[in-house]
Amino acid sequence: VTSISDVARSAGVSSATVSRVLSGSDYPVREETRQRVLAAAGALGFRPNRLARGLVTARTNIIAVIVHDISDPYFAEVVRAFEDEARARGYQLVISSSDRDADRELEWLELLLSYRVDGVIFASSIIEDRSYQTRLRELLDHYRTEGRAVVRFAPHLAAIPGVTIDHRAAAASMIDYLLTLGHREIGMLSGPPDLRAARHRLAGYRSALEAAGIEPLPHRVVEAPFSSDGGAHAVVDLLARAPELTAIFASSDAMAIGALRPLDQAGVAVPKQLSLAGFNDVGLCRYVTPPLTTVHVPIRRQASEVLDLVVARLAGATPRSRTVGTEVVVRGSTGPPRREAELSAASQRRLQRWAADGGAP
Amino acid sequence: VTSISDVARSAGVSSATVSRVLSGSDYPVREETRQRVLAAAGALGFRPNRLARGLVTARTNIIAVIVHDISDPYFAEVVRAFEDEARARGYQLVISSSDRDADRELEWLELLLSYRVDGVIFASSIIEDRSYQTRLRELLDHYRTEGRAVVRFAPHLAAIPGVTIDHRAAAASMIDYLLTLGHREIGMLSGPPDLRAARHRLAGYRSALEAAGIEPLPHRVVEAPFSSDGGAHAVVDLLARAPELTAIFASSDAMAIGALRPLDQAGVAVPKQLSLAGFNDVGLCRYVTPPLTTVHVPIRRQASEVLDLVVARLAGATPRSRTVGTEVVVRGSTGPPRREAELSAASQRRLQRWAADGGAP
DNA sequence: ATGAAAGCGCTAACAC
DNA sequence: GTGTTAGCGCTTTCAT
Numbered sequence: 206v207t208s209i210s211d212v213a214r215s216a217g218v219s220s221a222t223v224s225r226v227l228s229g230s231d232y233p234v235r236e237e238t239r240q241r242v243l244a245a246a247g248a249l250g251f252r253p254n255r256l257a258r259g260l261v262t263a264r265t266n267i268i269a270v271i272v273h274d275i276s277d278p279y280f281a282e283v284v285r286a287f288e289d290e291a292r293a294r295g296y297q298l299v300i301s302s303s304d305r306d307a308d309r310e311l312e313w314l315e316l317l318l319s320y321r322v323d324g325v326i327f328a329s330s331i332i333e334d335r336s337y338q339t340r341l342r343e344l345l346d347h348y349r350t351e352g353r354a355v356v357r358f359a360p361h362l363a364a365i366p367g368v369t370i371d372h373r374a375a376a377a378s379m380i381d382y383l384l385t386l387g388h389r390e391i392g393m394l395s396g397p398p399d400l401r402a403a404r405h406r407l408a409g410y411r412s413a414l415e416a417a418g419i420e421p422l423p424h425r426v427v428e429a430p431f432s433s434d435g436g437a438h439a440v441v442d443l444l445a446r447a448p449e450l451t452a453i454f455a456s457s458d459a460m461a462i463g464a465l466r467p468l469d470q471a472g473v474a475v476p477k478q479l480s481l482a483g484f485n486d487v488g489l490c491r492y493v494t495p496p497l498t499t500v501h502v503p504i505r506r507q508a509s510e511v512l513d514l515v516v517a518r519l520a521g522a523t524p525r526s527r528t529v530g531t532e533v534v535v536r537g538s539t540g541p542p543r544r545e546a547e548l549s550a551a552s553q554r555r556l557q558r559w560a561a562d563g564g565a566p
Numbered sequence: 567v568t569s570i571s572d573v574a575r576s577a578g579v580s581s582a583t584v585s586r587v588l589s590g591s592d593y594p595v596r597e598e599t600r601q602r603v604l605a606a607a608g609a610l611g612f613r614p615n616r617l618a619r620g621l622v623t624a625r626t627n628i629i630a631v632i633v634h635d636i637s638d639p640y641f642a643e644v645v646r647a648f649e650d651e652a653r654a655r656g657y658q659l660v661i662s663s664s665d666r667d668a669d670r671e672l673e674w675l676e677l678l679l680s681y682r683v684d685g686v687i688f689a690s691s692i693i694e695d696r697s698y699q700t701r702l703r704e705l706l707d708h709y710r711t712e713g714r715a716v717v718r719f720a721p722h723l724a725a726i727p728g729v730t731i732d733h734r735a736a737a738a739s740m741i742d743y744l745l746t747l748g749h750r751e752i753g754m755l756s757g758p759p760d761l762r763a764a765r766h767r768l769a770g771y772r773s774a775l776e777a778a779g780i781e782p783l784p785h786r787v788v789e790a791p792f793s794s795d796g797g798a799h800a801v802v803d804l805l806a807r808a809p810e811l812t813a814i815f816a817s818s819d820a821m822a823i824g825a826l827r828p829l830d831q832a833g834v835a836v837p838k839q840l841s842l843a844g845f846n847d848v849g850l851c852r853y854v855t856p857p858l859t860t861v862h863v864p865i866r867r868q869a870s871e872v873l874d875l876v877v878a879r880l881a882g883a884t885p886r887s888r889t890v891g892t893e894v895v896v897r898g899s900t901g902p903p904r905r906e907a908e909l910s911a912a913s914q915r916r917l918q919r920w921a922a923d924g925g926a927p
Numbered sequence: 928a929t930g931a932a933a934g935c936g937c938t939a940a941c942a943c
Numbered sequence: 944g945t946g947t948t949a950g951c952g953c954t955t956t957c958a959t
Contacts, residue, residue, distance in 0.1 A: 206711065206712065208935090208936055208937085209936060209937060209938095210936080210937095218945075218946085219945065219946045219947075220936090220937080220938095220946090221938080221939085221945075221946060221947080221948095222944085222945060222946075223937095224936095224937065224938055224939090225938090225944095225945090228937085228938075230938085230939095232939095232944090233944060234944070234945085235944060235945085238944080238945080250708075252676060252679055252680040253680055253936080253937075254621070254680060254682065254935085254936050254937070255677075255680045255681045255682070255937095256617045256620045256621045256626070256681070256682055256935085256936080256937090257621050257935070257936035257937040257938085257951090258936080258937055258938075259617045259937090259951095260615070260617045260618050260621055260935090260936080260937070260938095260951045260952065260953090261936085261937055261938045261939080261950080261951050262937085262938070262939095262951090263951080265617070267681075274646065275636075275642055275645055275646050275649065276639075276642045276643045276645070276646035276849070277642075278637075278639055278642065278850075280642075281636055281637045281638075281639065281641075281642035282637045284636055284637070284661075285635065285636050285637035285663060288636065288661075288662070288663055297660065297662075297677065297681075298660070298661065298662075299658065299659070299660050299661075300645075300649075300659065300660075300661055301649070301658075301659075302646060302649055315613060316658065318613055319613040319614055319615060319616045320616045320617070320628075320658075321615065321616070321617055347611075350567065351567065433849065433850070433852075433853045437853070462850070462853050462854075463853055465853065465855060466852070466853050466855070466857070469855050488637070488794065489639075489794070489823070489850070491794075491827070492794045492798070492823050492824055492826065492827050492854075493823075493853075493854060493855070494826060494827070494830050494854070494855040496827070569951090569952055569953085570952065570953060570954095571952080571953095579929075579930085580929065580930045580931075581930090581952090581953080581954095582929075582930060582931080582932095582954080582955080583928085583929060583930075584953095585952095585953065585954055585955085586928095586929090586954090586955095589953085589954070591954085591955095593928090593955095594928065595928070595929085596928060596929085599928080599929080614952080614953075615951085615952050615953070616953095617951085617952080617953090618935090618951070618952035618953040618954085619952080619953055619954075620935095620953090621935045621936065621937090621951090621952080621953070621954095622934080622935050622952085622953055622954045622955080623935090623953085623954070624935080
């Protein structure tokens with residue numbers, strides 16, 4: 206209701222002076238005048254209108270982050286990290302779940318552009334879809350020409366600068382660890398094949414096995430959504446196809462945690478009869494039973510560096526992409542392989558029954 | 567880069583006409599003219615500047631939601647629900663984690679006001695702090711006079727319309743259920759006492775016990791943060807003080823899930839030796855071991871109704887608050903009480919040791 | 928049905 | 944060091 210000219214009148218100065226004081230400009234203003242403005246603004250409870258400011262400066266101090274699904278614990282942690290880092294740099298965060306829906310994501314990017322957000326962070330892996338990528342490139346051109354920052358936190362368009370992990374190497378490191386434990390029959394709960402991150406992790410699984418002289422058998426991999434539900438159903442499928450497995454690497458912690466449920470129900474002891482590992486190291490890994498061995502991803506550091514890239518881009522620099530390291534965190538869900546060649550027939554039956562019962566707890 | 571006047575020129579009409587066509591106004595425009603405008607806008611790839619629009623209409627189509635911590639699985643689900651509901655109504659969502667920090671929350675409210683968000687949803691329980699509440703009321707007055715919507719999803723200022731659950735009754739219903747199972751020594755892992763939701767749940771616990779003729783003993787309640795970490799440490803404390811407990815009601819699922827860890831480590835079988843129940847029914851409850859008995863909260867419905875309130879407020883109505891029901895969901899973490907009076911000395915020692923080891927998994 | 932013009936609240940030249 | 948003024952891109956009277 207109260208505008209800059211009200212403050213100006215009240216302080217007996219021009220609106221330009223008020224703006225210079227209140228916008229944090231480094232324009233010289235006499236100390237006494239400055240105090241008068243500040244006092245008037247305080248007395249009037251003045252809040253500058255950010256829309257008006259954004260309209261003239263073409264900067265909003267808003268950064269958008271696009272994730273697949275904010276309700277996924279991993280993304281929730283990621284968003285939180287971004288929020289803290291953004292705040293520390295004076296930016297606000299807008300979030301959006303794309304649900305891995307290409308159209309929705311594009312629609313969002315257009316909308317964000319019309320809100321003149323300063324930058325967009327892709328925290329979700331790129332969707333492998335031709336027409337999406339073409340449209341995407343067009344939009345990104347708009348962002349570029351307007352001097353807005355586009356940065357990636359996940360494997361996305363290579364042209365976008367970003368701070369990512371090496372999903373392939375990270376997955377391979379976990380497989381290497383399982384090999385060290387003595388496992389040879391290792392299966393994988395892979396993520397959605399249209400997501401680059403999922404494909405990279407799968408590639409890491411395969412290459413690590415090959416490097417150890419083990420053929421990566423197709424029936425030992427099953428694809429599912431990155432969710433607990435996905436993991437729960439997928440593990441039943443996988444063990445039906447490949448009862449010889451002594452270890453399973455899940456492409457996400459959520460999947461691994463989901464897999465624990467039917468295994469527990471069917472009396473398959475983890476890690477005694479079957480080792481299970483996840484990916485991401487969400488906070489929850491420490492709290493499930495057994496605590497989950499997983500690939501630790503340094504989310505906060507990654508987020509911090511991503512924000513640095515955003516700031517650099519906005520300052521006109523052309524920063525280079527970086528990769529941050531991951532490491533295997535050993536907890537209770539992995540151990541040496543069991544001696545028997547196959548999971549007991551009884552366990553297998555119980556697993557099937559669990560699935561037949563609709564996966565009830 | 568391209569503005570409404572570019573479109574106007576290209577279509578051979580005035581910018582007013584373009585605005586009328588593109589802003590979805592119901593102002594009459596000849597069909598042929600409308601088509602010409604649409605074609606020109608399409609050809610130019612025109613995106614209206616939302617800041618400019620917001621500056622004149624004083625509406626941004628942005629709704630802010632304030633939660634305590636987006637990385638908490640419960641709030642992550644809540645935010646997701648809001649996101650979907652907001653999108654369905656043509657609004658965008660800005661989120662903010664207040665971390666239960668009064669100053670930060672107030673700062674946010676000011677900032678949101680300066681961004682001219684159409685509404686604010688308090689998804690987090692009010693902080694019991696005098697000076698905070700005074701400042702809060704002032705700010706809310708600003709929101710009111712500017713015709714912006716402020717709605718609550720959690721127990722907050724009673725003056726704010728909202729859709730909430732009855733935390734007291736919900737907690738009592740869980741205690742009633744435990745009583746039905748035969749428990750008499752029931753403890754509680756309560757949340758932060760400065761949060762109204764936590765206090766309401768505690769009150770429900772007490773009143774349910776009293777109604778059953780059981781004195782609610784103070785040493786059977788321990789307060790902790792709503793997190794898994796909080797629950798893990800608190801359960802150790804609680805059982806040290808009250809080894810006679812046969813059941814524990816945790817004020818949040820995260821706490822309950824956290825509590826499972828030390829219990830498992832110490833060999834305290836859940837529910838055989840100790841029943842454990844949570845609150846909220848986050849997706850994860852189904853996947854922990856054992857699956858968690860908890861109070862189901864209809865988040866999506868609640869979120870949907872909250873958005874309805876927001877829309878109603880923005881339309882000038884003064885909708886009334888509503889309460890939605892909750893229900894006890896029985897899963898595997900609760901059962902009849904054990905026969906022994908106390909937890910075994912060995913278990914107690916192991917619990918202590920777990921804590922002494924720094925709560926390592 | 929359409930256009931001209933006056934702002935919305937702010938910043939950024941430019942003048943003094 | 945301070946004030947004047949011209950927009951930023953849009954919506955909205957008010958004419959016509």
